Amino acid sequence: MTHTLAVDRALAVISLKRRLAYKANWVFAIILGGGAMLSGLALWRNLLGDGTLGGYDWDSMRAYMIIGFFTATLAFGGADWAIADRILDGLIAVDLTKPMDFQRARAAEFVGSMVSTVPTAVVGSAIAWLVFSPPAPVSPLAGALTAVSILFIFPLAFEITYLSVLVCFWTRRYLGIMWAREAVLSFFSGIMVPLALMPAPLQIAAWCLPFPHFTTTPSNIYLGRVDTPGALGLIAAEAAWVVVMWFAGRLVFNHAVKKVTVHGG
Amino acid sequence: MPILEARSLSKRFRRPDKGSGFKGALKHLVQRKYKNFTAVDAIDLSIEPGESVAYVGPNGAGKSTTVKLLTGILQPTEGTVRVMGRDPHTERIANAHDIGVLFGQRTQLWWDLPVEESLKLLKHMYGVSEADYKARIERFDELLGLGEFMPALARTLSLGQRMRADLACALIHDPKMVYLDEPTIGLDISVKDRLRAFLRQLVDDGTTLLLTSHDLADIEEVCERIVVIDEGRIAYDGPIEQLKAHYITTKAVNLILDGPADAEALAEKFPHYEWSAGEASSEVTATYESSRFTTAEVLGDLTAQLAPRDLSLSEPSIEDVIRRLYAGELTK
Numbered sequence: 189m190t191h192t193l194a195v196d197r198a199l200a201v202i203s204l205k206r207r208l209a210y211k212a213n214w215v216f217a218i219i220l221g222g223g224a225m226l227s228g229l230a231l232w233r234n235l236l237g238d239g240t241l242g243g244y245d246w247d248s249m250r251a252y253m254i255i256g257f258f259t260a261t262l263a264f265g266g267a268d269w270a271i272a273d274r275i276l277d278g279l280i281a282v283d284l285t286k287p288m289d290f291q292r293a294r295a296a297e298f299v300g301s302m303v304s305t306v307p308t309a310v311v312g313s314a315i316a317w318l319v320f321s322p323p324a325p326v327s328p329l330a331g332a333l334t335a336v337s338i339l340f341i342f343p344l345a346f347e348i349t350y351l352s353v354l355v356c357f358w359t360r361r362y363l364g365i366m367w368a369r370e371a372v373l374s375f376f377s378g379i380m381v382p383l384a385l386m387p388a389p390l391q392i393a394a395w396c397l398p399f400p401h402f403t404t405t406p407s408n409i410y411l412g413r414v415d416t417p418g419a420l421g422l423i424a425a426e427a428a429w430v431v432v433m434w435f436a437g438r439l440v441f442n443h444a445v446k447k448v449t450v451h452g453g
Numbered sequence: 454m455p456i457l458e459a460r461s462l463s464k465r466f467r468r469p470d471k472g473s474g475f476k477g478a479l480k481h482l483v484q485r486k487y488k489n490f491t492a493v494d495a496i497d498l499s500i501e502p503g504e505s506v507a508y509v510g511p512n513g514a515g516k517s518t519t520v521k522l523l524t525g526i527l528q529p530t531e532g533t534v535r536v537m538g539r540d541p542h543t544e545r546i547a548n549a550h551d552i553g554v555l556f557g558q559r560t561q562l563w564w565d566l567p568v569e570e571s572l573k574l575l576k577h578m579y580g581v582s583e584a585d586y587k588a589r590i591e592r593f594d595e596l597l598g599l600g601e602f603m604p605a606l607a608r609t610l611s612l613g614q615r616m617r618a619d620l621a622c623a624l625i626h627d628p629k630m631v632y633l634d635e636p637t638i639g640l641d642i643s644v645k646d647r648l649r650a651f652l653r654q655l656v657d658d659g660t661t662l663l664l665t666s667h668d669l670a671d672i673e674e675v676c677e678r679i680v681v682i683d684e685g686r687i688a689y690d691g692p693i694e695q696l697k698a699h700y701i702t703t704k705a706v707n708l709i710l711d712g713p714a715d716a717e718a719l720a721e722k723f724p725h726y727e728w729s730a731g732e733a734s735s736e737v738t739a740t741y742e743s744s745r746f747t748t749a750e751v752l753g754d755l756t757a758q759l760a761p762r763d764l765s766l767s768e769p770s771i772e773d774v775i776r777r778l779y780a781g782e783l784t785k
Binding site for chain 1 (some may be wrong): 521524525526527528545546547549550552554556559560561563565566570573574575577578579580
């Protein structure tokens with residue numbers, strides 16, 4: 189293992205350990221996330237009845253909601269405050285004296301913290317699966333491609349978080365940025381309401397952004413709302429966003445680091 | 454060839470110029486005004502390999518900002534810095550391999566980890582071989598007593614332990630150039646002594662050191678050269694001994710007499726000395742210009758005529774000199 193990979197792994201493990209130290213968080217995440225999923229399911233059961241809305245019937249909506257719970261748990265599970273605090277408290281001064289790529293180090297830590305949410309996502313989804321018996325993926329290939337699209341959520345969630353946290357260099361505050369990011373992500377990903385139910389202009393706007401890949405892409409692949417070439421195209425788009433936002437992060441950081449003003453010792 | 458060279462180095466910050474109170478805050482929302490604040494003002498600094506340099510100044514003088522400019526954390530507004538031939542800001546990662554930095558007020562330990570794990574992470578980060586790592590840890594244990602708290606979580610360490618661990622973190626990769634920003638802040642005397650002994654050893658081994666501190670004992674015990682900065686500008690740059698020789702022009706003899714000492718009467722009797730009363734009624738101090746009289750002459754004169762019960766010699770400390778430099782009483 190090269191030194192750089194060893195550092196990445198070590199930073200990810202540190203972040204994971206820090207999260208694992210707070211075990212009550214898991215229980216709360218299952219209760220809160222599961223509660224949101226249950227209320228969503230109850231709402232859609234009443235809305236859909238025996239009919240369909242935006243191409244979703246009760247069967248497909250059950251699968252959609254469980255996938256939504258799984259992806260939202262991952263997407264909102266990263267330690268965004270840990271990055272913001274380093275910038276706002278001036279600890280970035282210490283980071284900048286180390287021979288490490290700031291973005292890569294934060295990515296390792298963030299992914300480590302996201303991994304801590306996997307048990308919550310798996311346990312919550314497994315319980316929902318047993319209780320609501322949603323349909324299986326339309327094909328084994330669709331199931332595999334769904335898993336691939338979900339894996340891309342790890343880098344995507346980091347990059348969106350990282351880009352938004354870098355705004356702290358200018359604003360010197362983070363809370364508002366976090367609220368704005370979470371609202372935009374919930375709305376345009378389809379976590380709140382499936383994109384198919386939104387007006388066409390909003391759908392077009394959403395698909396010009398990386399957010400639909402958090403919930404709509406995996407659920408569309410899983411439910412067969414896109415064929416295999418369509419699924420591959422969506423995954424290619426996810427991958428492209430991962431690459432583009434990685435370099436966008438570098439660009440913004442190189443500019444933001446000039447704004448560093450750590451006063452005093 | 455200097456290991457570090459800064460030319461006309463300046464750093465200006467922009468600060469919001471808000472009026473006071475709620476009205477001022479509201480006005481600033483609509484009509485934003487800023488003031489430029491110069492933290493470092495056209496500094497020239499050159500450090501040769503193996504030098505130990507104290508960088509001192511009052512609070513807000515620009516010491517920490519200079520360290521951040523020299524380590525590549527901040528980008529200069531004007532001027533250039535070269536550390537081992539590199540620009541520390543644009544070649545930050547390459548530069549970071551060759552420097553060690555300690556900020557006394559910010560830890561580089563991972564808060565939730567044992568000290569040992571933080572050091573191992575840094576070992577990977579700097580690409581230190583296992584053999585070198587073991588040898589350095591043994592040395593740190595010997596000189597800093599690191600072993601006693603290696604398994605402890607960083608957040609459970611005392612301030613002294615934390616500082617020693619941070620020093621080990623800053624030096625684990627055997628850097629050529631070391632910056633220590635207030636390394637003894639808040640420490641008790643015994644830990645300070647231990648750290649100073651370690652730093653002296655470091656300098657003896659040939660490491661180049663730039664040290665900022667408000668504790669002048671750190672400076673006198675560790676450094677040979679002193680740079681005094683005030684309001685962002687260098688007020689003095691030279692050997693500590695030269696600073697003393699140049700500015701310490703008087704010495705004093707403290708006398709304890711058998712009976713009460715009358716400073717005014719003594720001033721009439723010995724007008725070429727300056728006399729002041731001591732704390733006790735029998736104590737008195739004679740201050741003389743070292744360029745006019747030798748200490749032997751003064752002692753001979755006073756002991757022969759006053760027959761003191763005891764006496765001691767003193768000279769103004771480097772602290773007195775720097776205090777006067779800060780106050781603008783002395784110029785280079």
